[in-house]
Amino acid sequence: MADEITLEVKCPFEGCENSKKIKVPSYIFDNKEFGSVKVQINRGIVCDQHQFVIFVDKKGRIRSYEKIDIQLEVERKEKETLDEDVDLNDIVSVIGDFALLNVLHALFLDIPVVIIVEEESDKRQTLLNNVCRNLFPELFESKKPLKFVNRTDYRKFKIKNLLAIDEKGFVLATPWTINQFDFEEFLLKKSLGAKDFKAQAVIFQQGITNFIKKVEYIQDLLKNKDVLYEEDIKSELTDHFMQKKVTDYDIDLIKEVLKFRYLEDISKIKLRSFDKLKESLW
Numbered sequence: 001m002a003d004e005i006t007l008e009v010k011c012p013f014e015g016c017e018n019s020k021k022i023k024v025p026s027y028i029f030d031n032k033e034f035g036s037v038k039v040q041i042n043r044g045i046v047c048d049q050h051q052f053v054i055f056v057d058k059k060g061r062i063r064s065y066e067k068i069d070i071q072l073e074v075e076r077k078e079k080e081t082l083d084e085d086v087d088l089n090d091i092v093s094v095i096g097d098f099a100l101l102n103v104l105h106a107l108f109l110d111i112p113v114v115i116i117v118e119e120e121s122d123k124r125q126t127l128l129n130n131v132c133r134n135l136f137p138e139l140f141e142s143k144k145p146l147k148f149v150n151r152t153d154y155r156k157f158k159i160k161n162l163l164a165i166d167e168k169g170f171v172l173a174t175p176w177t178i179n180q181f182d183f184e185e186f187l188l189k190k191s192l193g194a195k196d197f198k199a200q201a202v203i204f205q206q207g208i209t210n211f212i213k214k215v216e217y218i219q220d221l222l223k224n225k226d227v228l229y230e231e232d233i234k235s236e237l238t239d240h241f242m243q244k245k246v247t248d249y250d251i252d253l254i255k256e257v258l259k260f261r262y263l264e265d266i267s268k269i270k271l272r273s274f275d276k277l278k279e280s281l282w
């Protein structure tokens with residue numbers, strides 16, 4: 001197989017006719033264990049107005065598109081690789097915001113992350129791990145670090161339940177089906193505004209710490225109950241943490257963190273409206 005394959009990408013937005021050929025490395029389709037590959041198409045690549053994600057199957061055919069609107073305004077730098085002195089803007093410039101949001105989500109859930117690289121580099125691996133460690137303070141300590149894997153080894157890779165991304169930002173395997181990361185995006189957006197990495201990390205850590213407090217509060221509630229309703233979690237967060245608006249994503253994220261990081265049985269968390277419906281059917 002050639003080193004690269006060409007994809008004919010059409011902008012999926014209604015009434016928009018823009019299209020362009022883009023090249024992706026062919027090895028990303030070689031691992032038979034994983035499903036489709038997600039490729040972020042930033043504004044300016046295929047279309048000047050729109051950005052989206054394409055899902056490409058193992059044969060290199062585009063299966064679907066998702067219109068993902070990540071509203072991060074990043075000063076994109078000329079950096080090609082992450083060698084020294086990186087901040088969040090550099091990472092977004094190199095791997096893209098979509099891949100970074102996937103990484104942050106995985107770290108939050110304590111799911112292993114592998115980054116597929118052309119050449120392994122201990123220096124870069126340490127550097128990226130340091131960045132992540134600074135974003136997730138004690139929480140991240142002693143947990144699974146990011147691991148670099150070369151392309152040849154990736155072809156034979158069998159572990160499931162991990163996030164695999166390419167160093168250019170192609171998302172090769174995820175243990176989840178969501179593509180929108182509202183909370184992580186909110187935090188990232190907030191952090192990117194800070195002047196240097198130190199300040200960015202403080203903002204990010206604060207956000208994570210606050211969220212973890214909520215998760216642990218819900219974990220306590222869960223301990224003494226057979227059933228905990230999502231509707232009640234929402235009102236608990238409003239009453240106890242004065243959170244004005246609790247979204248469905250907040251609830252989903254709390255459930256996922258409880259399940260993956262805290263290994264809790266989340267089948268006790270249910271929707272009251274759904275239970276009521278079942279009752280009425282009897």
Ligand SMILES: [Zn+2]
Nearest residue numbers: 011016047050
């Ligand atoms: Zn377009």
